[in-house]
Amino acid sequence: MSLSQDDVKRIARLARIEIDDAQAAATQGQLNTIFGLIAAMQAVDTTGVAPMAHAQELSQRLRDDVVSETDRRAAFQAVAPAVEDGLYLVPRVIE
Amino acid sequence: MKWETVIGLEVHTQLATRSKIFSGSSTAFGAAPNTQASAVDIALPGVLPVLNKGAVECAIKFGLAIGATLNRVNIFDRKNYFYPDLPKGYQISQLAQPIVEGGALKIVVDGEEKTVRLTRAHMEEDAGKSLHEDFHGMTGIDLNRAGTPLLEIVSEPDMRSSAEAVAYAKALHTLVTWIGICDGNMMEGSFRVDANVSVRPVGQAEFGTRREIKNLNSFKFLQQAIDYEVRWQIETLEDGGRIEQATVLFDPDSGETRMMRSKEDAHDYRYFPDPDLLPVKLDDAWIARVQDELPELPAAMQARFVEAYGVSAYDAAVLTGSRALADYFEAAAQACGQGKLAANWVMGELSAALNRADLGIEQSPVSAAQLGALINRIHDGTLSGKLAKQVFEGLWEGTGEVDAIIEARGLKQMSDSGELEKIIDEVLAANPKSVEEFRAGKDKAFNALVGQVMRATKGRANPAQVNDLLKAKLG
Numbered sequence: 427m428s429l430s431q432d433d434v435k436r437i438a439r440l441a442r443i444e445i446d447d448a449q450a451a452a453t454q455g456q457l458n459t460i461f462g463l464i465a466a467m468q469a470v471d472t473t474g475v476a477p478m479a480h481a482q483e484l485s486q487r488l489r490d491d492v493v494s495e496t497d498r499r500a501a502f503q504a505v506a507p508a509v510e511d512g513l514y515l516v517p518r519v520i521e
Numbered sequence: 522m523k524w525e526t527v528i529g530l531e532v533h534t535q536l537a538t539r540s541k542i543f544s545g546s547s548t549a550f551g552a553a554p555n556t557q558a559s560a561v562d563i564a565l566p567g568v569l570p571v572l573n574k575g576a577v578e579c580a581i582k583f584g585l586a587i588g589a590t591l592n593r594v595n596i597f598d599r600k601n602y603f604y605p606d607l608p609k610g611y612q613i614s615q616l617a618q619p620i621v622e623g624g625a626l627k628i629v630v631d632g633e634e635k636t637v638r639l640t641r642a643h644m645e646e647d648a649g650k651s652l653h654e655d656f657h658g659m660t661g662i663d664l665n666r667a668g669t670p671l672l673e674i675v676s677e678p679d680m681r682s683s684a685e686a687v688a689y690a691k692a693l694h695t696l697v698t699w700i701g702i703c704d705g706n707m708m709e710g711s712f713r714v715d716a717n718v719s720v721r722p723v724g725q726a727e728f729g730t731r732r733e734i735k736n737l738n739s740f741k742f743l744q745q746a747i748d749y750e751v752r753w754q755i756e757t758l759e760d761g762g763r764i765e766q767a768t769v770l771f772d773p774d775s776g777e778t779r780m781m782r783s784k785e786d787a788h789d790y791r792y793f794p795d796p797d798l799l800p801v802k803l804d805d806a807w808i809a810r811v812q813d814e815l816p817e818l819p820a821a822m823q824a825r826f827v828e829a830y831g832v833s834a835y836d837a838a839v840l841t842g843s844r845a846l847a848d849y850f851e852a853a854a855q856a857c858g859q860g861k862l863a864a865n866w867v868m869g870e871l872s873a874a875l876n877r878a879d880l881g882i883e884q885s886p887v888s889a890a891q892l893g894a895l896i897n898r899i900h901d902g903t904l905s906g907k908l909a910k911q912v913f914e915g916l917w918e919g920t921g922e923v924d925a926i927i928e929a930r931g932l933k934q935m936s937d938s939g940e941l942e943k944i945i946d947e948v949l950a951a952n953p954k955s956v957e958e959f960r961a962g963k964d965k966a967f968n969a970l971v972g973q974v975m976r977a978t979k980g981r982a983n984p985a986q987v988n989d990l991l992k993a994k995l996g
Contacts, residue, residue, distance in 0.1 A: 440601075440789055440791065442603060479596040479799075479800045480794065480796065480798075482799065485594075485799055485800055485802035486799040486800060486801045486802070487572075487799075488572050489545070489572065489573050489574060490575070491538045491574060491575025491576070492540060492545065493539050493540045493547045495540075495544060495545045495546040495547070497556040498559070498560075502565075508659065510656060510659075510661065511661070512553055512554035512555050512663075513554050513656070513663055514555070515659040515660070515662070516659060516660050516662055517659065517660070518653065518658055518659055518660050519651060519660050
């Protein structure tokens with residue numbers, strides 16, 4: 427599999443990263459090298475091997491269902507760019 | 522052309538845990554904005570999610586209740602998209618290996634039973650809330666809801682009408698509240714329904730192109746939105762148009778659905794396993810423990826009510842509409858040993874009074890024990906049905922216990938046949954015309970006489986006894 431420059435630009439847009447054509451071309455080369463590595467690994471016969479979801483052979487630790495957090499709004503909002511009535515303000519997201 | 526509607530539902534149920542799915546913040550509804558949003562919920566750098574055992578147990582309960590497969594290993598994935606009420610830039614969800622797969626739910630529409638198959642149910646976190654009004658052109662963000670545990674329950678496209686979709690949504694609502702994994706409060710968004718709707722010519726095997734109606738928060742809106750959408754799709758197709766896959770919103774004011782986004786700008790969520798969370802493993806001992814905590818399920822209880830109390834299948838279904846109602850009925854039935862009478866009173870007089878007062882069964886001023894005592898007095902002949910209603914009113918108003926009300930209001934049915942005979946003789950003497958008509962073969966005249974006797978006794982006579990005595994005297 428190899429990525430086109432359009433694929434690279436689309437991925438950049440989805441990730442909200444602004445890139446110009448030169449950067450897209452450079453990134454395309456780097457990404458295709460990575461895909462080349464993946465292609466080489468995919469040549470390995472993995473018949474009968476369960477897909478691995480995590481690098482560690484452990485299972486998820488669980489928390490008891492208990493409320494342990496307290497209200498720290500004032501501290502968190504002290505570093506927010508804009509707040510009002512306890513809400514974080516962001517640029518309007520719908521018209 | 523005849524068209525067939527095809528509907529599948531995705532329901533987001535907020536799980537009734539005290540704390541959030543990946544943090545120790547409270548999930549209580551209605552707190553001041555952002556006072557229940559911890560460092561994990563607002564996605565400060567360097568924090569890690571820790572899974573809530575209670576949320577996993579809710580999912581296990583649901584899987585057991587619908588006879589589904591519980592995946593012994595299930596995995597959390599990241600669903601990536603940008604929106605200000607999703608601070609991490611991704612929602613933690615489950616894609617390839619959800620906790621619950623398969624299962625089924627029975628529904629009844631117009632007296633016909635039907636099975637709706639479920640595809641899957643997976644755990645995920647809720648997003649925060651965006652408030653678009655009154656912030657001088659800005660949007661306000663409240664992250665109290667961010668990280669609230671959800672179980673997203675996905676059905677197969679097995680429903681063929683809005684009525685079936687509503688019946689399924691109601692059955693699911695009953696079940697999740699019954700097993701206690703969701704409070705079911707639709708106004709507060711605890712139970713939100715998305716409907717995938719398509720139409721196809723009757724007899725066609727392939728499905729038509731579907732449109733998804735998002736975020737319906739009442740059964741009425743679900744019905745209205747599907748009905749509108751189906752009409753719109755059929756009209757579009759009959760006018761020679763095509764249906765484009767899209768996500769739409771329902772506007773309750775206009776009763777119409779409108780396009781939110783088309784397939785072209787559909788999200789590319791770039792799912793991948795969340796490296797912050799390890800696979801969740803369920804073992805048989807844990808599942809067995811959760812199974813032990815499950816209450817008797819509605820379907821099993823319906824069968825038992827029919828068997829143990831002799832009520833009809835329909836009555837059993839009504840009585841198991843909620844666990845509180847079922848518990849009330851069973852307590853009343855056990856208090857008097859008269860299942861059918863208890864069912865009639867619970868579904869009749871009591872339900873009507875609760876409706877009038879806009880109260881739930883939990884707030885009934887008449888306890889199950891009191892209703893049972895009342896039914897006892899009907900069964901032993903102390904009260905006629907009519908007098909019993911007066912006693913019920915007394916119980917409702919809180920004027921005392923059953924026997925005290927009967928005593929205080931003089932409602933006891935006359936059991937002294939001597940006294941009754943005397944009254945009947947007086948009635949016969951006062952109504953020679955009716956007696957004559959009865960002897961001439963008019964049955965109506967007999968009923969008129971019974972009515973006169975009941976009036977003379979102020980309803981305290983036992984109607985069956987009046988019938989017998991009258992027949993004997995006229996015979």
